[in-house]
Amino acid sequence: MDDQGGCDGLNDSVTGQGEPLGSPDRSPFPTIPPGLRTLRGPASPAPPVSAEGPIVLDEPAVQIASPTQPPRRDWRLVAALSITGLLLLVAGWFAYAAHANEEAAGEWKQRSIELEEQVNGLRTLIGERSAQLNDRTRQANRLATNLRATRGALERSEGDVTSLARRQRELANEKAQLEDQRRALQQQAGALADIASRYISCKSSLIDVINALIDQDYSSASYEIDIANSRCDSAASALNAYVATYE
């Protein structure tokens, strides 16, 4: 069989397990169509012909007639190898993917651990900040209370200061007015004293005139009258000036 090229199926059908091609009532040799030639070499001796049984041919004439058809065993081997290669390729890809996924899962895990640590730290920070914020809120509330109280006190104080300042200005004004009056009165007093001295001078001159007349010293009396007139005129003009200024 092996020397027939490895095509077992073909051999099996031809050898003893297969069905015999001829029948006893038919010609023991197949008819060769014109134009075909058997593959058996001319040097091969013809098989012996038995007179009792059918003659079994080593190879069917049909097989001999298609020498270009590839053997079926090669095709199946190629297919099996291709499927195996494909399977190995897919399995390799799966292996790579699984490995990569495991590494990625490890990285994600590591990252989640770090993030969890950060979250814990942030929670701690938030807790501290919240406590501080609560402190500040309580302080702000206390300050608000104090501010309200202070604001009320400030408004009252401001009102007091404003009214006191107003009163201070009023008193200052009154003082200034009184000082004005005092200065004016001082000036009037000075003017009146001047007028009085002038009238005193006038009066003494008039007394001198009277004394001269009593003494019948008419020349002196005439002289004293001029002086008295001058002094009394001066006193009168001063009085008129005073009256014009202050009344």
Place this chain on the structure above:
Amino acid sequence: MSERLRRIFAWVVSVLTFSALVAGCGVTDPPPEQQARPPLPKLAEPDPDLEALSGVKVPRLARDSAERRARRLTVRVRNIGCEGLATGSGWALSRTLLVTNRHVLAGADSLELNTWDGRDLRVSTASVGRLGDLGIVGVTGRLPQVGALGSAVTSGDRVTAVGYPLGGELRLTTGVIVDLVDGSKFGIPGRVIRLTAPVRPGNSGGPLLDRSAKIVGVIFAKEIATGLTLAIPIATLKALVGSGDLEPVPGCGLE
């Protein structure tokens, strides 16, 4: 290929495939056990009025007001002279120098100053500008508030005139700048401010303030024809102080 060889081949392929399939399937550690986390503290409730307090306007203190500064700045001047007693106003150029009008100082035998709070200040020296109606008085003691000098004014600016009208209480009157005119017809060098703020005798020498309580002029007269108040611009005062063109106060009967 024999049947045995084929089975071996199939077994090898299966093993290889299975190995390849499970090659990356390592066992990852389970996550660490969840730690018990303390609950976050509850935030304290803020005072309901706390938010309202942020909008509260702090009452303006009288001590910071422009009016108070104007009141403290302005001084009452009493002129005791041969023609009797006259009053005017003045303001502090420095702690010891007072600015007023020449005609407020003229003819004085003595000068007396009263501050807003009733204090009396002694006058050490007094001099007046040779030109214009400005006078400078040196004071013994400290004036309560020094005035800040402003810049030039223009028509339409709001201003406040401060002084002691008729020798009475300190008054602040407001108005606007009408224009600036040539001062020669009023005997004033340079220009003169005309404004609408009403003044009376006794306002002479008082400060004219802008909106930020800075001194922009010195009140000196009232224009009879228009009834407008006249003030000497602060630039004229600066020029007078810079030039030193001053003379002693004219005595009684010399003005």
